[in-house]
Amino acid sequence: MRVLYILLATVLTAHAQKKKFLVSYKPKQKSAKGFRKLLEDTSINAQKVGKNVNKDDKTVKELENDPDVANVEENITVQVPKNKVISFSQVPESLKAGTGLPDSLDMDSIIVNAVKSSPLKFEQDYKKWKKQRYAPWQLSRISSIGSNSQNYFPFGQEYYYPEMPNEVIAYVLDSGVDPTLIELAGRVRLGANFVEGEQHYDYVGHGTAISGLIAGTNNGVAKKAKIVSVKVLNHSNKGSLDSFIQGLEWVAKDKLETYPNTPAILNFSINLNKQSELLQEAFRKVYASGIITTASAGNYASDACGYTPTEYKETITVGSFTPQKNMFDKDISNFGKCVDILAPGTYLFVPIANSGNLISIQSGTSLASGVVCGVGALLLSNHPKLNPEEVKNILLDASVTGQIIGVPENTTDKAVFNGYLGSASTFEFN
Numbered sequence: 001m002r003v004l005y006i007l008l009a010t011v012l013t014a015h016a017q018k019k020k021f022l023v024s025y026k027p028k029q030k031s032a033k034g035f036r037k038l039l040e041d042t043s044i045n046a047q048k049v050g051k052n053v054n055k056d057d058k059t060v061k062e063l064e065n066d067p068d069v070a071n072v073e074e075n076i077t078v079q080v081p082k083n084k085v086i087s088f089s090q091v092p093e094s095l096k097a098g099t100g101l102p103d104s105l106d107m108d109s110i111i112v113n114a115v116k117s118s119p120l121k122f123e124q125d126y127k128k129w130k131k132q133r134y135a136p137w138q139l140s141r142i143s144s145i146g147s148n149s150q151n152y153f154p155f156g157q158e159y160y161y162p163e164m165p166n167e168v169i170a171y172v173l174d175s176g177v178d179p180t181l182i183e184l185a186g187r188v189r190l191g192a193n194f195v196e197g198e199q200h201y202d203y204v205g206h207g208t209a210i211s212g213l214i215a216g217t218n219n220g221v222a223k224k225a226k227i228v229s230v231k232v233l234n235h236s237n238k239g240s241l242d243s244f245i246q247g248l249e250w251v252a253k254d255k256l257e258t259y260p261n262t263p264a265i266l267n268f269s270i271n272l273n274k275q276s277e278l279l280q281e282a283f284r285k286v287y288a289s290g291i292i293t294t295a296s297a298g299n300y301a302s303d304a305c306g307y308t309p310t311e312y313k314e315t316i317t318v319g320s321f322t323p324q325k326n327m328f329d330k331d332i333s334n335f336g337k338c339v340d341i342l343a344p345g346t347y348l349f350v351p352i353a354n355s356g357n358l359i360s361i362q363s364g365t366s367l368a369s370g371v372v373c374g375v376g377a378l379l380l381s382n383h384p385k386l387n388p389e390e391v392k393n394i395l396l397d398a399s400v401t402g403q404i405i406g407v408p409e410n411t412t413d414k415a416v417f418n419g420y421l422g423s424a425s426t427f428e429f430n
Helices: 060-064 093-097 137-142 206-215 241-258 277-288 365-382 388-397
Strands: 005-012 018-025 069-074 077-079 084-086 130-132 159-161 169-174 188-193 226-231 238-240 264-268 292-296 315-321 341-344 348-351 359-363
Touching (some): 018 241, 060 069, 077 241, 137 348, 137 365, 169 365, 226 241, 238 241, 241 264, 241 277, 264 365, 277 292, 292 365, 292 388, 315 365, 315 388, 341 365, 348 365
Parallel strands (some): 169 226, 169 264, 188 226, 264 292, 315 341
Antiparallel strands (some): 005 018, 018 069, 077 238, 084 359, 130 159, 348 359
8 A cells, every 4th residue: 555654743834823734654664553643742753653754843845745755634624514304394395295196006007117127136036025114215215116106205105125144234434323222223333433532422313313224123224234333523523534544444454354254335424625645545445345435425515526535436425315206405415427326315214313212304415325325235235245346336237217306417317226126015195
């Protein structure tokens, strides 16, 4: 690898304001194994971090010109927007009232025959698929190929999903995950915590909500997946670049050491508005360990390419659409050529952290990313030997097009689909 060691340094800018920088050294530096320390003085004194890094005090400019230094980046802090929480009374009446479809629909008449078989290659005898009655709309939507999928809010048709014959791990790099949640009981491991001064506890519920969509018993896609929480966001849903890098590197190492023969997927619902070579290198390490990452497109209603890591080949970047009318969520979701796929992300039912078994209605591309992560977990459970590139290609190839309306120019209209092509029940609305 080009970058092996990273030093966290504090320097004074020209305006006497302290800034922190990540300094990465080239591989020829053999000692100071994986060091990452904070220098409390006003300049960089490398003697404090490694005896073989024999440099005197340096400014950032001098560091950038040092032939032993690979990269110098400001250690920016990111405020991750909390998912928008909506009370049921706030949900637009048009959604609660339906779309004007007939009161009784035969779902067999809705199935689109254009898709003869799914690249996902799950069980082809759809009678053997499991069925969840009164599923939240995000689940019924991803197992219905028809654009009029009866994805009535808040509940749709049944959710149909394949067996999960093999163990699969879903890493969630976020604010933490509540392991006491009934939805996830017995399937959460608290991994590493890179938030200084805080316990591995989800104070804001962001990571727990996403985990519930990935693997929750009632609201999740892959109901047997195991969650590994990697905490990088604090009680304010804020995190720093170095914590993200450390978290990603830990995931890559943990996969190889703890789950060498178990397939895994990672969800990263964090968007930086600045490019980072160090962050991209960390994603490459995760990818090289055999893990594909699902990533949120961002909740800024702007070009996703302006945010990181949406443009990385090592990620599947997910935008959001709404229930019933299958509309691109123009009020929240980022758009553009860096978006790979769309998923339900508006008015989703998600678990509330530290509540036992309560749920709330939330919106955000963070959640849409969790839905796609769940479908990826289903795929890996059935085909554990797939590599990250194959997982990404299959999920994109299995998507359904031509159904999401209001999609911005230069943005994909691929909607995530779990491959169910069997019959669905008839719904009666009185």
